[in-house]
Amino acid sequence: MPAAPPASPAARRTGPKPPPAAERVYSHIKEAVLERRYEGGTLLTEGDLAVAVGVSRTPVREALLRLEVEGLIKLYPKKGALVLAVSAQEIADVVETRLLVEEFAARKAVPASPRLIARLDELLAEQSALARDGDLAAVSVADRCFHAEIVRNAGNQILSRLYDQLRDRQLRMGVAVLEAHPDRIAANITEHSELLDAIRSGDAEEAARVVRRHVGRVRVLVRGEDR
Structure with a gap:
């Protein structure tokens, strides 16, 4: 030939x-x-x-x-x-939706598969590396990816698509929070580690509690109500 x-x-x-x-x-x-x-x-x-x-x-x-x-x-x-600026109503709506979705997903993550644990470990390490570089936009993306992985693991495609629709608003709010409160970078990583520990240990209610406290802080910080 x-x-x-x-x-x-x-x-x-x-x-x-x-x-x-x-x-x-x-x-x-x-x-x-x-x-x-x-x-x-x-x-x-x-x-x-x-x-x-x-x-x-x-x-x-x-x-x-x-x-x-x-x-x-x-x-x-x-x-x-x-x-358009991010409105107080938009902040409240996004946080409320995130809480509904992410608390449910955190409970569903238990018992966690080895694949999920390994992926969350990987994303947490990536977020820590980006934080050292000081790239706030990249840190915000990595932050969201950590939460999105847990939501995807819940196995509900409709819920996962709903969560994906929040992506742009989450990233914009995330950068705003990190610019105004640089200390939140380390705090977020610590809280993600606590969430991973709860999932790893099989404590569904503790995982949901960590999510509720962690996500609830967004509304306070973006509104400038931190005290």
């Missing part, structure tokens, strides 16, 4: 296609909002965004419409897009 002809130089140079312009704008804005580089109250203009990403205004409009549907911005014709 004859060998296939070698690829042409042009074919060899062809790599994966870059994402569409609107997707690049969307990712740029969303990442900046979640990491609070675009804070609540910031007015974004199509022209500035087009220059920042290196695209025309048409994909910028498309990305902004998508982000408005997700509740991260509010469009004002001929003015721009206002980054």
Whole structure:
């Protein structure tokens, strides 16, 4: 059987296609909002965004419409897009939903499989390493991944999808808390360790109690009510 002809130089140079312009704008804005580089109250203009990403205004409009549907911005014709601040009601709603889901999942995690324990150990070590690097956005992502792993382990796909819908709001609140209260990085790691110990030991009620105390602190801290 004859060998296939070698690829042409042009074919060899062809790599994966870059994402569409609107997707690049969307990712740029969303990442900046979640990491609070675009804070609540910031007015974004199509022209500035087009220059920042290196695209025309048409994909910028498309990305902004998508982000408005997700509740991260509010469009004002001929003015721009206002980054929406996290409201007290949103904080209360997210924390209430997290408590309902995560307390249930913590109880369901007991008795825990060796796979779950190993994965939680791994995520806890990753969070500790990121904390040493001081990357608050990455720490917030790792924090959420720890909780999401327990929720996924509950085996309820509807509940897991509901929890996934909270992702963006959780990350944004998480970065806000860590910026205002840097000491919470170490505290969160300690509380995650306590939760893992409760799950490892087979104490479902203690796991739920740790979750209730740990998640409940978010509402207090984001509202600036820490005393």
